[in-house]
Amino acid sequence: xxxxxxxxxxxxxxxxxxxxxxxxxxxxxxxxxxxxxxxxxxxxxxxxxxxxxxxxxxxxxxxxxxxxxxxxxxxxxxxxxxxxxxxxxxxxxxxxxxxxxxxxxxxxxxxxxxxxxxxxxxxxxxxxxxxxxxxxxxxxxxxxxxxxxxxxxxxxxxxxxxxxxxxxxxxxxxxxxxxxxxxxxxxxxxxxxxxxxxxxxxxxxxxxxxxxxxxxxxxxxxxxxxxxxxxxxxxxxxxxxxxxxxxxxxxxxxxxxxxxxxxxxxxxxxxxxxxxxxxxxxxxxxxxxxxxxxxxxxxxxxxxxxxxxxxxxxxxxxxxxxxxxxxxxxxxxxxxxxxxxxxxxxxxxxxxxxxxxxxxxxxxxxxxxxxxxxxxxxxxxxxxxxxxxxxxxxxxxxxxxxxxxxxxxxxxxxxxxxxxxxxxxxxxxxxxxxxxxxxxxxxxxxxxxxxxxxxxxxxxxxxxxxxxxxxxxxxxxxxxxxxxxxxxxxxxxxxxxxxxxxxxxxxxxxxxxxxxxxxxxxxxxxxxxx
Numbered sequence: 001x002x003x004x005x006x007x008x009x010x011x012x013x014x015x016x017x018x019x020x021x022x023x024x025x026x027x028x029x030x031x032x033x034x035x036x037x038x039x040x041x042x043x044x045x046x047x048x049x050x051x052x053x054x055x056x057x058x059x060x061x062x063x064x065x066x067x068x069x070x071x072x073x074x075x076x077x078x079x080x081x082x083x084x085x086x087x088x089x090x091x092x093x094x095x096x097x098x099x100x101x102x103x104x105x106x107x108x109x110x111x112x113x114x115x116x117x118x119x120x121x122x123x124x125x126x127x128x129x130x131x132x133x134x135x136x137x138x139x140x141x142x143x144x145x146x147x148x149x150x151x152x153x154x155x156x157x158x159x160x161x162x163x164x165x166x167x168x169x170x171x172x173x174x175x176x177x178x179x180x181x182x183x184x185x186x187x188x189x190x191x192x193x194x195x196x197x198x199x200x201x202x203x204x205x206x207x208x209x210x211x212x213x214x215x216x217x218x219x220x221x222x223x224x225x226x227x228x229x230x231x232x233x234x235x236x237x238x239x240x241x242x243x244x245x246x247x248x249x250x251x252x253x254x255x256x257x258x259x260x261x262x263x264x265x266x267x268x269x270x271x272x273x274x275x276x277x278x279x280x281x282x283x284x285x286x287x288x289x290x291x292x293x294x295x296x297x298x299x300x301x302x303x304x305x306x307x308x309x310x311x312x313x314x315x316x317x318x319x320x321x322x323x324x325x326x327x328x329x330x331x332x333x334x335x336x337x338x339x340x341x342x343x344x345x346x347x348x349x350x351x352x353x354x355x356x357x358x359x360x361x362x363x364x365x366x367x368x369x370x371x372x373x374x375x376x377x378x379x380x381x382x383x384x385x386x387x388x389x390x391x392x393x394x395x396x397x398x399x400x401x402x403x404x405x406x407x408x409x410x411x412x413x414x415x416x417x418x419x420x421x422x423x424x425x426x427x428x429x430x431x432x433x434x435x436x437x438x439x440x441x442x443x444x445x446x447x448x449x450x451x452x453x454x455x456x457x458x459x460x461x462x463x464x465x466x467x468x469x470x471x472x473x474x475x476x477x478x479x480x481x482x483x484x485x486x487x488x489x490x491x492x493x494x495x496x497x498x499x500x501x502x503x504x505x506x507x508x509x510x511x512x513x514x515x516x517x518x519x520x521x522x523x524x525x526x527x528x529x530x
Contacts, residue, residue: 007140010307010331016222016256017337021160024340051098051109059108059352060095063360066368069375094363096355106358111351117342118335119146119327119349123358127327129366134293135311135329137301143335147342148324148349150262153312155181156341157258158223160334161310162187167221169207169255171199173445173485173499175232178225178260190221191487196410196436198236199226201245208253223256229297230263230441233485233501236407237267237439240298247303259300259311263441265318265373267296268381271388271437289370297440307331315357317442318376323353380442380505383512387444387504388437390516391415400434410436417524432523433500442505448482448498453527465498468526477518479503 068090098108106122118124127144131137147153154177162168164186170178172191179189193203211220226246228238238246250257287295300309307330314326328338342348361369391397400412414431431449438444450456450464459467462483469481482499504512 007138008305009141010139010333012333013256013306013308013331014333016161017333018159018161018163020163021337021341024337024344026340026343046114048114051113054098054108054112056098056108056112058095058097059355060093061356061360062091062093063363065090065092066364066372067375068372069379071374071378092363094356094359096359106355106362108351108355111355113351115348115351117145117339117346117348120351120354120358122362123354126358126361130369131301131313131327131329133366134296135299135301137329138303138305139307139331141332142301142307142329143332144327144329145335145339145342146325146327146349146354147312147338148346149316149321149326150260150312150314151177151181152324152346153314153326153328154178154225154258154260156338156345157310157312157328158182158187158225159185160337160341161223161256161258165218166223167216167218169204169221169224169226170487171226171231172487173233173482174225174487175227175260176484179487188218189487194231194234194236195408196236197238197242198228198231198234199238199242199246201242201249204246205249208249208255220253222254223258224250225258225260227260227263228300229261230266230438230443232263232441233443233480233482233499234407234436234445235438235441235443236410236436237297240302243298243300244303247300247309250308251306255308257300257304257309259309261299261312262314262317264296264299264313266377266380266442267440268377268384268438270439271385273392274385274389277385287374289367292370292374301329307334310334318373319357319360323350323357325349325353325357383504383509384438384444386509387502387512387516390513394418394516394520395432404434407436412436417520430527432527442503443480444502444504445482446500446502448500450498461498465500468498468523469500471526472519472522475518475522477515477522 096106096108096111100107106120111120119127123146124144127146131142131144147156158168158181162182162185165188167188167190168182169190169192171194173194174189174191182189190207192207193200208220213219226238228243230237247257249255299311301311309330311329312326313329315323316326319325328335330338348354364372395415396418397413397415400414404412404414412434413436414434416429416431430452433446433448435444435446448461448465448468450461453464456464465481465483469479472479480501480503482501485499485501502515507515
């Protein structure tokens with residue numbers, strides 16, 4: 001299926017380790033564990049409770065079959081029909097005993113005990129297979145180990161790679177918790193301009209090549225944080241060519257890439273108007289596993305021949321956030337330092353989560369896992385399409401001219417109010433907001449147009465954004481204010497356009513439609529009653 005070619009080992013990147021990471025030692029207690037599996041040894045060294053006193057003889061669950069969801073991506077007029085006859089929401093029982101007949105099987109006696117920071121062996125094997133077959137790292141000696149979700153993974157990565165006072169390259173709009181993680185450590189975000197694919201390679205080169213330590217008051221950044229698929233908050237997807245360009249620049253300037261990719265498997269493709277879609281969905285719904293994997297935008301790992309990518313994956317978006325489980329893929333040196341950090345912080349992710357997810361994935365096997373991911377992509381594509389379809393119904397949308405500079409290289413939709421009640425409904429020429437339909441992820445990123453608002457000069461963009469946000473909340477709709485996603489806190493109030501991030505991932509379809517109704521009414525009143 002996948003032919004392994006001769007690949008190099010990772011290069012020595014030890015100079016990127018932070019002072020704290022360099023000073024980490026093996027936990028004295030964890031260092032004993034290498035002897036635990038030695039045949040015939042009697043261990044009275046650790047403070048391990050006896051599994052006999054764990055009050056769980058087994059844990060079990062009824063889990064969905066991997067083919068539970070239709071691969072059709074349409075929400076056309078007959079969607080109810082296809083949902084009825086194509087859904088296979090059957091369940092499969094799984095169980096994890098405390099003491100299995102085969103001690104090599106997943107078991108609670110081991111999973112609920114103090115364990116290795118890198119995870120239980122059975123889950124390590126599953127993760128290694130997923131990483132090898134899907135992400136296909138470009139060097140031979142890559143390592144994988146567990147973390148407690150990508151936010152935890154980022155905290156461990158940034159403190160392993162950065163010292164207080166250093167900068168981290170990131171998109172100009174980015175995940176707020178990533179910024180909040182750095183703040184207490186005195187690490188500073190260095191925003192890079194974006195276009196329709198996320199981070200601009202040209203802007204990245206400009207930032208690095210023109211870096212002035214005296215004016216910036218810090219050394220040139222050595223670490224980059226990027227969400228390349230379903231970019232949070234914009235929903236942009238970075239293609240292979242852009243990733244190659246960015247990787248080449250990072251090699252030239254010796255930058256480590258931390259690839260935070262929670263939405264990787266939610267690659268929905270370009271949005272199409274309802275009239276352009278077939279009722280049953282794309283014929284790609286039944287593509288082979290190989291073609292499905294090839295259809296995904298490749299990870300930075302694919303092009304990483306030096307081991308300078310630290311990839312963060314999570315089960316939060318493909319299984320459940322409450323499992324608090326994900327994994328690193330990186331070079332062996334970084335993996336060893338991250339493991340040392342885990343030993344004295346989270347120790348190991350929750351044994352219940354590890355047990356159930358391992359048993360689930362071993363039951364599904366690789367083919368079943370791919371089947372699940374195909375269906376998941378189709379479900380989120382339906383949600384994305386339905387939400388934007390609701391915007392199409394409530395607003396007049398047209399494609400912006402090529403001179404429009406909001407995310408260059410993308411089709412930008414300009415939304416204006418429809419003047420109801422006329423014999424032929426007409427659009428108010430005033431643009432209320434614009435957006436680029438997301439190609440991945442869970443969010444629509446709206447840019448608000450306050451140019452014609454009478455209080456723009458008096459209040460400024462950011463104040464108007466918050467006033468509109470409050471009006472929407474009081475009207476019954478809670479969405480994400482755009483200012484919280486800005487990596488550049490020095491931008492003046494009047495120079496930063498207002499934005500909203502709206503999630504289509506969770507609400508019922510009728511609630512998504514209701515949300516757009518509220519949004520249209522409140523936005524209209526906000527402009528008319530100013």
